[in-house]
Amino acid sequence: MTIFYKFEGKLYINITNGCPCDCVFCIRKNGDSITDNDSLWLEHEPTFEEITSAFDNYDKAGMTEAVFCGYGEPTVRADMLLKTAEYIKSNSDLKIRLNTNGLVRLIHKGFDIGQFKGVIDSVSISLNAPNAKRYNEVTRPNENISAGAFDEMLKFAEDMKKLGIKTGFTVVDVISKDEIAECEKISEKLGIPLRVRHYVTDNESYT
Template sequence: MTKDLNFTYLVRNSVYINLTNRCPCSCTFCLRNNADGVFGSGSLWLEHEPTVEEVCQSLDSWKLDQYDEVVFCGYGEPTVRLDALLKIAQYIRSKSNVKIRINTNGLTDLIWKEKTASKLQGLVDVVSISLNASNKEKYLELTRSKFGINSYDAMLQFAQDCVKYVPKVVMTIVDVVTSPEEQKECEKICRERGITLRIRPYEP
């Protein structure tokens, strides 16, 4: 495994931020199982977790207004570093009108042992949360979350809370690990909560 200092990288026309390699899950379909990076990003395995200053410096090398979004994603769960994420989002807001998105497993409240969705208000435009499955058992089977069987309900509650504080909330499932019946169930779960479901292709 090679490592370098890839704190920001380009995916299609968006700038991605790689804050951490830590994650409370170990998903069966995680891209980290297959490769060191995505879309020519170079290795996303970090030598060290970047400081807020290092990420802001890295962001300064991009003309942010030219891109569709800045996305907190990377090779780990970005909300493991929620405080840093919020400071960096503030920095982006201070210098650009670019949209800010978080891709998250939605387990933030379990990670921090408190309600967290309200902290995103005014700083984040889109939250994309991995729904993964239509029930807690399947979810745990797929994600192998260290928080166990309570993870699914906590993730759904976080998603519901986000609807109050973030302009756009999307939930995602991966096509190859969900059956058509499962996908219908997931659509229903999202519809009931006023959330858009995105069935995303598996990108090995």
């Protein structure tokens, strides 16, 4: 079971295959893993003991950053994410990044993102589209969270930035150039940098 794996010199963390979205570009549609790592489909959601044991036994030589990402949305297991991040902080010098859809407060009503302060060093949030209509077409959140998802994702980004967490947006170039330009305007308005990712189907890059 692959809980930790190496990608582009960083330690990636795979704690869940759960996700309330179905993004049109989701890497999970294209295979079982990325590069030459083992399958990222988990036999079961790992326990804290399984996660810490896997972390302790992983050769982290030369790595400087751990990234919650994997084959799912890490905040689906928000409490486990926090516990794991705290463990990594206490047992290594790794910086911690969270790659997320930014919908944790819709997934877990009332979740206090203040808990991320001092635990998560940086966050990369999938902006995905320049407006709510296109967001729901590209991200395809399930019906329990689709209402207001775009606005909540933006608010999450602003709130994470206010907490002092280094915050960035990403879009994948499955949207048009004009739409990417609109996303750049949102990024400038909120003072949150945007990274445009190239859509790949061969699983060579997905961060």
